[in-house]
Amino acid sequence: xxxxxxxxxxxxxxxxxxxxxxxxxxxxxxxxxxxxxxxxxxxxxxxxxxxxxxxxxxxxxxxxxxxxxxxxxxxxxxxxxxxxxxxxxxxxxxxxxxxxxxxxxxxxxxxxxxxxxx
Amino acid sequence: xxxxxxxxxxxxxxxxxxxxxxxxxxxxxxxxxxxxxxxxxxxxxxxxxxxxxxxxxxxxxxxxxxxxxxxxxxxxxxxxxxxxxxxxxxxxxxxxxxxxxxxxxxxxxxx
Numbered sequence: 001x002x003x004x005x006x007x008x009x010x011x012x013x014x015x016x017x018x019x020x021x022x023x024x025x026x027x028x029x030x031x032x033x034x035x036x037x038x039x040x041x042x043x044x045x046x047x048x049x050x051x052x053x054x055x056x057x058x059x060x061x062x063x064x065x066x067x068x069x070x071x072x073x074x075x076x077x078x079x080x081x082x083x084x085x086x087x088x089x090x091x092x093x094x095x096x097x098x099x100x101x102x103x104x105x106x107x108x109x110x111x112x113x114x115x116x117x118x
Numbered sequence: 119x120x121x122x123x124x125x126x127x128x129x130x131x132x133x134x135x136x137x138x139x140x141x142x143x144x145x146x147x148x149x150x151x152x153x154x155x156x157x158x159x160x161x162x163x164x165x166x167x168x169x170x171x172x173x174x175x176x177x178x179x180x181x182x183x184x185x186x187x188x189x190x191x192x193x194x195x196x197x198x199x200x201x202x203x204x205x206x207x208x209x210x211x212x213x214x215x216x217x218x219x220x221x222x223x224x225x226x227x228x229x
Contacts, residue, residue, distance in 0.1 A: 032215070034217070043219045043220065043222050044217075095160075106151065108163065109160035109163075110160050112159060112160045
Protein backbone atom coordinates (compact mmCIF):
# COMPACT_ATOMS: atom_id res chain seq x y z
CA UNK A 1 0.00 0.00 0.00
CA UNK A 2 0.82 3.74 -0.03
CA UNK A 3 2.06 3.90 -3.62
CA UNK A 4 2.68 7.25 -5.28
CA UNK A 5 3.37 7.56 -9.00
CA UNK A 6 4.79 10.39 -11.06
CA UNK A 7 4.59 11.07 -14.76
CA UNK A 8 6.70 11.58 -16.72
CA UNK A 9 9.82 10.06 -15.20
CA UNK A 10 12.05 12.09 -17.50
CA UNK A 11 11.40 15.12 -19.67
CA UNK A 12 13.59 17.27 -21.84
CA UNK A 13 12.20 20.59 -22.99
CA UNK A 14 13.41 23.74 -24.67
CA UNK A 15 13.95 26.96 -22.81
CA UNK A 16 10.78 29.03 -22.68
CA UNK A 17 8.34 26.14 -22.85
CA UNK A 18 6.13 24.80 -20.05
CA UNK A 19 6.18 21.33 -18.56
CA UNK A 20 3.51 19.58 -16.50
CA UNK A 21 4.35 16.86 -13.99
CA UNK A 22 1.65 14.65 -12.50
CA UNK A 23 1.65 13.08 -9.05
CA UNK A 24 -0.90 10.42 -8.17
CA UNK A 25 -1.61 8.47 -5.01
CA UNK A 26 -2.62 5.06 -6.35
CA UNK A 27 -4.09 3.22 -3.39
CA UNK A 28 -4.98 5.89 -0.86
CA UNK A 29 -6.55 9.31 -0.75
CA UNK A 30 -4.15 12.16 -0.11
CA UNK A 31 -5.46 15.31 1.50
CA UNK A 32 -2.06 16.89 1.27
CA UNK A 33 0.63 16.58 -1.36
CA UNK A 34 4.07 18.12 -1.27
CA UNK A 35 6.45 19.08 -4.07
CA UNK A 36 10.21 18.95 -3.60
CA UNK A 37 13.18 19.81 -5.75
CA UNK A 38 16.52 18.05 -5.45
CA UNK A 39 19.74 19.19 -7.10
CA UNK A 40 22.60 16.71 -7.62
CA UNK A 41 24.23 15.53 -4.41
CA UNK A 42 21.90 17.69 -2.32
CA UNK A 43 18.98 17.06 -0.04
CA UNK A 44 15.31 17.51 -0.84
CA UNK A 45 14.03 21.06 -0.60
CA UNK A 46 10.32 21.62 -0.07
CA UNK A 47 8.83 23.87 -2.74
CA UNK A 48 5.16 23.90 -1.85
CA UNK A 49 2.37 22.20 0.07
CA UNK A 50 -0.94 21.62 -1.63
CA UNK A 51 -4.27 20.65 -0.12
CA UNK A 52 -7.06 19.25 -2.21
CA UNK A 53 -9.40 21.97 -3.38
CA UNK A 54 -7.39 24.92 -2.12
CA UNK A 55 -4.45 27.05 -3.19
CA UNK A 56 -0.96 25.76 -2.61
CA UNK A 57 1.31 27.24 0.04
CA UNK A 58 4.73 28.04 -1.35
CA UNK A 59 8.00 28.09 0.55
CA UNK A 60 9.98 31.27 0.74
CA UNK A 61 11.87 31.95 -2.47
CA UNK A 62 9.68 29.74 -4.67
CA UNK A 63 7.84 31.70 -7.38
CA UNK A 64 4.19 30.70 -7.37
CA UNK A 65 3.65 32.13 -10.86
CA UNK A 66 6.45 30.01 -12.24
CA UNK A 67 5.63 26.78 -10.46
CA UNK A 68 1.88 26.31 -10.80
CA UNK A 69 0.37 23.67 -8.57
CA UNK A 70 -3.10 22.21 -8.91
CA UNK A 71 -4.54 19.66 -6.50
CA UNK A 72 -7.90 19.00 -8.07
CA UNK A 73 -8.69 15.66 -6.47
CA UNK A 74 -7.68 13.50 -3.52
CA UNK A 75 -5.46 11.41 -5.76
CA UNK A 76 -3.90 13.88 -8.19
CA UNK A 77 -1.69 16.94 -7.96
CA UNK A 78 0.11 18.59 -10.87
CA UNK A 79 3.15 20.85 -11.00
CA UNK A 80 3.59 23.01 -14.08
CA UNK A 81 6.94 24.66 -14.64
CA UNK A 82 6.15 27.67 -16.80
CA UNK A 83 8.64 29.31 -19.16
CA UNK A 84 11.30 26.87 -18.10
CA UNK A 85 14.96 27.90 -18.10
CA UNK A 86 18.10 25.77 -17.82
CA UNK A 87 18.43 26.65 -14.12
CA UNK A 88 15.08 24.91 -13.56
CA UNK A 89 16.70 21.62 -14.53
CA UNK A 90 16.42 19.41 -11.48
CA UNK A 91 14.86 16.28 -9.98
CA UNK A 92 11.30 17.04 -8.93
CA UNK A 93 9.72 14.73 -6.37
CA UNK A 94 6.22 14.70 -4.97
CA UNK A 95 4.95 13.10 -1.81
CA UNK A 96 1.51 12.43 -0.43
CA UNK A 97 0.07 12.24 3.05
CA UNK A 98 -3.03 10.17 3.71
CA UNK A 99 -6.35 10.85 5.30
CA UNK A 100 -6.47 8.52 8.24
CA UNK A 101 -4.53 6.17 10.40
CA UNK A 102 -0.79 6.05 10.41
CA UNK A 103 -0.56 7.46 6.89
CA UNK A 104 -1.72 10.80 8.30
CA UNK A 105 1.77 11.35 9.60
CA UNK A 106 3.89 9.62 7.04
CA UNK A 107 4.75 10.96 3.64
CA UNK A 108 5.09 8.57 0.74
CA UNK A 109 7.22 9.70 -2.15
CA UNK A 110 6.86 9.31 -5.87
CA UNK A 111 9.78 8.06 -7.99
CA UNK A 112 10.67 11.57 -9.15
CA UNK A 113 10.79 13.39 -12.48
CA UNK A 114 14.09 14.39 -14.04
CA UNK A 115 13.61 17.71 -15.86
CA UNK A 116 16.26 18.91 -18.28
CA UNK A 117 15.82 22.30 -19.92
CA UNK A 118 18.00 22.90 -22.97
CA UNK B 119 14.11 28.22 9.74
CA UNK B 120 14.57 24.77 11.11
CA UNK B 121 17.82 23.01 10.35
CA UNK B 122 18.83 19.40 10.64
CA UNK B 123 22.44 18.39 10.99
CA UNK B 124 23.00 14.85 9.72
CA UNK B 125 26.25 12.98 10.17
CA UNK B 126 28.33 11.47 8.88
CA UNK B 127 28.11 12.86 5.38
CA UNK B 128 29.46 9.63 3.91
CA UNK B 129 30.58 6.22 5.12
CA UNK B 130 32.60 3.41 3.58
CA UNK B 131 32.17 0.13 5.42
CA UNK B 132 32.88 -3.54 4.90
CA UNK B 133 30.01 -5.93 4.26
CA UNK B 134 28.82 -7.35 7.57
CA UNK B 135 29.72 -4.32 9.65
CA UNK B 136 27.23 -2.28 11.63
CA UNK B 137 26.48 1.34 10.72
CA UNK B 138 25.24 4.26 12.76
CA UNK B 139 24.13 7.70 11.63
CA UNK B 140 22.36 10.51 13.44
CA UNK B 141 20.54 13.78 13.11
CA UNK B 142 20.31 16.71 15.47
CA UNK B 143 18.05 19.70 15.30
CA UNK B 144 17.97 23.20 16.66
CA UNK B 145 14.26 22.80 17.36
CA UNK B 146 11.74 20.20 18.44
CA UNK B 147 10.01 17.86 16.00
CA UNK B 148 6.80 15.89 16.55
CA UNK B 149 7.84 13.00 14.35
CA UNK B 150 11.13 11.69 13.03
CA UNK B 151 11.33 9.69 9.81
CA UNK B 152 14.19 7.88 8.13
CA UNK B 153 14.29 7.42 4.36
CA UNK B 154 16.60 5.69 1.88
CA UNK B 155 17.08 7.03 -1.62
CA UNK B 156 18.62 5.11 -4.50
CA UNK B 157 20.03 7.04 -7.50
CA UNK B 158 17.30 8.45 -9.72
CA UNK B 159 14.55 7.32 -7.37
CA UNK B 160 12.34 8.94 -4.77
CA UNK B 161 12.98 8.34 -1.06
CA UNK B 162 11.52 5.21 0.49
CA UNK B 163 10.30 5.31 4.06
CA UNK B 164 12.29 3.00 6.37
CA UNK B 165 11.15 3.86 9.88
CA UNK B 166 8.79 6.38 11.46
CA UNK B 167 9.07 7.49 15.09
CA UNK B 168 6.20 9.22 16.87
CA UNK B 169 7.13 9.54 20.54
CA UNK B 170 10.14 10.88 22.39
CA UNK B 171 12.29 7.98 23.54
CA UNK B 172 10.68 5.55 21.11
CA UNK B 173 12.95 2.80 19.81
CA UNK B 174 11.72 1.03 16.67
CA UNK B 175 13.16 -1.76 14.55
CA UNK B 176 12.53 -2.79 10.97
CA UNK B 177 14.54 -5.90 10.21
CA UNK B 178 18.23 -4.98 10.49
CA UNK B 179 17.35 -1.31 11.00
CA UNK B 180 16.83 0.29 14.38
CA UNK B 181 16.01 3.94 14.99
CA UNK B 182 15.34 6.01 18.08
CA UNK B 183 13.53 9.27 18.71
CA UNK B 184 15.66 11.27 21.13
CA UNK B 185 14.22 12.09 24.53
CA UNK B 186 14.70 15.82 23.92
CA UNK B 187 12.81 15.50 20.58
CA UNK B 188 15.73 17.23 18.90
CA UNK B 189 17.64 14.21 17.69
CA UNK B 190 17.37 10.73 16.22
CA UNK B 191 19.72 7.95 15.19
CA UNK B 192 19.55 5.08 12.74
CA UNK B 193 21.53 1.87 13.10
CA UNK B 194 21.97 -0.75 10.40
CA UNK B 195 23.31 -4.09 11.55
CA UNK B 196 25.23 -6.64 9.46
CA UNK B 197 25.32 -4.47 6.35
CA UNK B 198 24.85 -6.02 2.91
CA UNK B 199 25.59 -4.66 -0.58
CA UNK B 200 21.98 -3.57 -1.18
CA UNK B 201 22.22 -1.20 1.77
CA UNK B 202 24.16 1.15 -0.50
CA UNK B 203 22.38 4.44 -1.01
CA UNK B 204 21.70 7.78 0.59
CA UNK B 205 19.94 7.84 3.93
CA UNK B 206 17.99 10.90 4.98
CA UNK B 207 16.50 11.79 8.30
CA UNK B 208 13.46 14.04 8.30
CA UNK B 209 11.71 15.90 11.07
CA UNK B 210 8.03 16.65 10.87
CA UNK B 211 6.26 19.65 12.33
CA UNK B 212 3.63 22.25 11.62
CA UNK B 213 -0.08 21.95 10.99
CA UNK B 214 0.52 20.56 7.50
CA UNK B 215 3.21 18.28 8.87
CA UNK B 216 5.89 19.47 6.49
CA UNK B 217 9.16 17.58 6.46
CA UNK B 218 12.56 19.11 6.96
CA UNK B 219 15.27 16.88 5.58
CA UNK B 220 18.78 16.31 6.79
CA UNK B 221 21.65 16.60 4.33
CA UNK B 222 21.91 12.85 3.86
CA UNK B 223 24.45 10.12 4.56
CA UNK B 224 25.95 8.38 1.54
CA UNK B 225 26.59 4.75 2.48
CA UNK B 226 28.97 2.56 0.50
CA UNK B 227 29.29 -1.13 1.41
CA UNK B 228 32.49 -2.77 0.25
CA UNK B 229 32.48 -6.51 -0.47
